[in-house]
Amino acid sequence: MPDLSIPSALKRPPQSILFVCSENSVRSPMAEALTRKIIGNTVYVASVGLRRGKIDSFAAEVLREIGIEGGLRAPRAFEDFEDEAFDLVVSLTPEARDRIAELARGVPTELAYWPTPDPTQVEGTRETVLNAYRAARDGLARRIRELFMTSGAP
Template identity: 45%
Template sequence: MSGGPDDERAEADASASHARPKISSVLFLCGMNSIRSPMAEALAKEFLPSTVYIASAGVRLGQRDPFVDTVLAERGLSLGERQPQRYEDMEDGYFDLIVTMAPEAHHVALDATGTSSVEVEFWPMPDPSVVTGSREQILDAYRDVLRRIEARIAGRFGR
């Protein structure tokens, strides 16, 4: 006999999985690929199956941010030797999903994808590099952005 809460949950999960196509590649795009998009890349690589290709880039070339390395290390994550890269310099430009994290990046993604079937989502995130104060206050701003990104990834990809 059906109709219990588990059956309803299974039906809801099944209909949700049909509503969105399966994602096999994700690009996180922000201004300089220094803070928000590399954080998202590191978190997504931990969260999503290894079969999903995950990358990040910026619309302008930036410098690696040591505060990002610090807050990622607190979570047991690392960017390794990865350096910031520009979207236009990427060898593989096709992704199922492009997540933009800054208005400038969103406009670039929309212009670049045009009429193609790439899904573009805007996840506005604050820029922690504008925060001033003590080292701990600045790190707290970076931690806050990391938590926000993690919540968006969990909400979008279902965990």
């Protein structure tokens, strides 16, 4: 199976990115907020879930730790963006990857799959749970930086 972590066909930085996960409450909104922090407003970035979830307070907290205040907005569902085109669609869960691959057949959009563990599944102390959220945040930030270094962005 090909490596879908960094799209190989990107010759230039994408001008629009859509991050997709299952509920748009943790991983995809964190990826959206992180992209804005890392590259600014030079790229149109959005996030959706296959289903509409609820804002997650732990996700908001770990974003605040790195200076992203108010980085999470109300969760959106895929149908909110189904009429829009994106240069790159990044799936963060297996469910999102499968659904996006099905929907993108014949559409000239780059697809990437960045498997990101679900921190909501971690149990334990508050610090243990926060560490799982931090790991998801930091892993997404690393991939975003790699994407823009690989595609020729400054």
